[in-house]
Amino acid sequence: MRSPSSSFKLFLPDHSWRNAAGIFLLTTLFYFVGAELRLVEALSLFWPLNGVMAGVFARYSYLNRLHYYAVSYVAMLLYDAVTTTWGMASVVINLSNMVFIVTVASLVMRDKRLNHQTPGPINALRIFTYCLIAALLCALVGALGSVRIDSQTFWPLYADWFSEQFSTGVLIVPCMLTATLPRMDRAVRGDHFLPIGALIVSVMASVAIGGAGSLAFPLPALIWCAVRYSLPATCLLTFITGGVEIILVANSIINIAVEAPLSTPMMFSARLGIATMAICPVMVSVSVAAINSLIHQVSLRADYDFLTRVYSRSGLYEALRHETSFLHARTLTVMLLDIDYFKSINDNYGHECGDRMLAAFAGKIQDVVGEAGLVARMGGEEFAVVIPTLNARQGRELAEQIRRAIELHPFTWHQKTLFLTVSIGLSSAKAGFSPLTEVFNTLMAEADDYLYRSKKAGRNRVSAPETPEENVAESSQSSPSM
Template sequence: MRSISVPRFTVFSEAHVLRNAFFLFVITTLFYAFGAMLRLVQELSLFWPLNAVMAAIFARYIWLNRLHYYGICYGAMLLYDVMTTQWGLASLVINASNMVFIVIVAQLVMRDKRRAGSEPEPINALRLFYYCLVAAVFCTLLGALGSVGIDRQSFMPLLADWFSEQFSTGVLILPCVMTMTMPHEITRIHWKQLLPALTLVISVLAAIAVGGAGSLAFPLPALIWCAIRYPLPVTCALTMVTGASEIILVANSVINLAVTGPLQTSQLFSTRLGIATLAISPVIVSTSVAAINNLMRQVSLRADFDFLTRVYSRSGLYEALKNQPSTADQHLTVMLLDIDFFKSVNDNYGHECGDYVLAAFARQVHDVVGDQGLVARMGGEEFVVAARTQDPLDGYQLAEKIRKRIESNVFQWRQQPLRVTVSVGIGNGMVGKKAMIDAFNELLVEADEYLYRAKKAGRNKTCAKSLAEEGSREIVAS
């Protein structure tokens, strides 16, 4: 699959104070202007993304939470109002309420990071839901008070309008901004991958066509499908776009909740709260799926691979053998390898050196076997190889190749040369009608017997049953 590399670019950096100040000012001004374009009444915004965007930025970059950076953000808001409105004192109070939302959310998220001891996952969806609720309450009390008198609005309608807007916008935007990442490369997208997103678009169009309060829930199944199929940042972005679009469509009567008259404030209040509740659902699902998948990968790696040597563990080998295709005419060679006098390595050089030798030994064996078979650590200094071979002679030659590679290899430990040897016992046989794992178990018993004989014969030897058809003699090579 072809891919296009994307150059990396960092907007904020702890070491570049002036650059941080510049981008904070620019981002604040841009989103302030965007919100000002969406007017519900003459002066108050229908959809106000600034607070959630800036709260997410301050929450993501802990070192931005300084008074001078807060001051730049607040100053940009005041400057825009000076240039575009005549609010005067009301501007100081309203923009102070914006800063209340930003600071509360940022501080609550930062508290979670400090408790974790290191930077956690970008969001905890349930906690973020509550943080938006708390921040919206305090922001609303101050903002509604400062807005009284603007376009002759009274306190209670303003209270409802402020709270529903701040809460819904926070829930929609915060997860998106806090999980947003630049991809390292862009890969070609198959059309089937677009099906959840296309379904989401169709569901919104259906809401426009059908109308009514229930139509707001039409996108939810598609959003949950997106949450299951797409990464968390993509799901958050789609959720934000869907929720914001529905709010704007309802406000402009494109989605008709009540066809008997124009949209009323109480209806918009209900719409915003309903969308906020719907919006958090796919984010929670996506967060859960991401956490479960990550946990499953970790558990699978720990169970299937030996942490030290990076080859299969005993249980991982059995799982791999279950998935191996087998045919009646398939010949299988099972080798048991035991590093000779490994205890002396630990005694003379320490266990750290012993771990190094085990890891290096496993790499050497894996290099020799390659795609021909599977390598696993059975425990301690004992390893096993299950290889597809043409006949017993082919299996014997592969084992000898491993033994000679280890014998000739010089392990370097702290600039000291170190040599080890290995004893190999072999079991050969046809898979026949048996399952691959059953054939392996039978040959493992045979390999264990001949490993014992190889050690008894003086170690650094490969021992297997005689290649003669009827002979019961063993062959030993060194």
């Protein structure tokens, strides 16, 4: 099995020749795709090249070099030199492609330099705006170059060029910026494909019903996809849907003109409508991702104590509900720990010192317990440890190990050495078939009682119920010799 690090990557930092070859191949490939979809000599029905290359240059910052842009431009010129007779007009037309690519890539890279996350709910609108600006500039140069080889005047060409560049840019650039390899984190069920099924049906309805309003039929299904699927999947489905709709409209399969023939203004309107529709599911998807991220952060804050970075009380119960390895343990041990005379530390050295001490204390407990058990702050200076052990004696030995670790590792505050001690009460029992939370509550109550005994006996000690082994040992020591 290949490791992720060994997987093939088209672009790599500090590999100039490889990167140049990759840019040349991508440019040639998508130029070919666009050329095969041309409506007129210079204008394509669907021109993916600019959106793809803008996304590539924006995504890989180390490609934003003049010589890499030059490689892409040369690839365009060479393709035209082989397949067309445009002559010098090709220089201007392909310069318009570079205007779109450089404008979008530069604006997205500017966002990254300003530490804006891409994509995000606001940046999705920025990408929409960036494609609009780039399409306006690209159309200006492209229409000027196309006048020489096309019978149309400047303004109709400008409208066609702008609508095509803007619509394909809005569809493709978000897809390029978010594209990732698919991951199967959970089992696939039939209902996972319902949004895609609804999307297919909505496109079919657009074909069957027709009219300008039919272009918006896929929007509810795309919103459903945005809610159910990841952002990369949503961007990909939006791109595919928008591209299919543009092709179907241009071939009059989706008849938006009804009784009139398809005209240039109608195609202009259709492209802009599809581009505007495309931004909606992307916005919904990034908003859902932001909400899920916020929920995750809130959940982490609830489950973990921010100061000590161990479980909170509620987080411990949640962990116990989902813990399965403890169910197979022979014995479950619960410890309740309390820092001795902690109030005097706060009073004498301040709460900042107390906070630092709590964090160091929790870290030391976690070091001793390791991955075998759970550590939680129950409140104030009181902590709990839940760990599977072979028997009650092993649990007590671990508690003693924690007590000694705290006693032997002083805490330094403002060049003063402070020695800590801890009182521990613990209890152990068979986990059995009861829910772990119930077993924990029972053991916790008993550990609390023995923690009180540790404090009453002078602190800095471990108190626990006597084990059967200890009872046997005491009996053998007290019995008269024969």
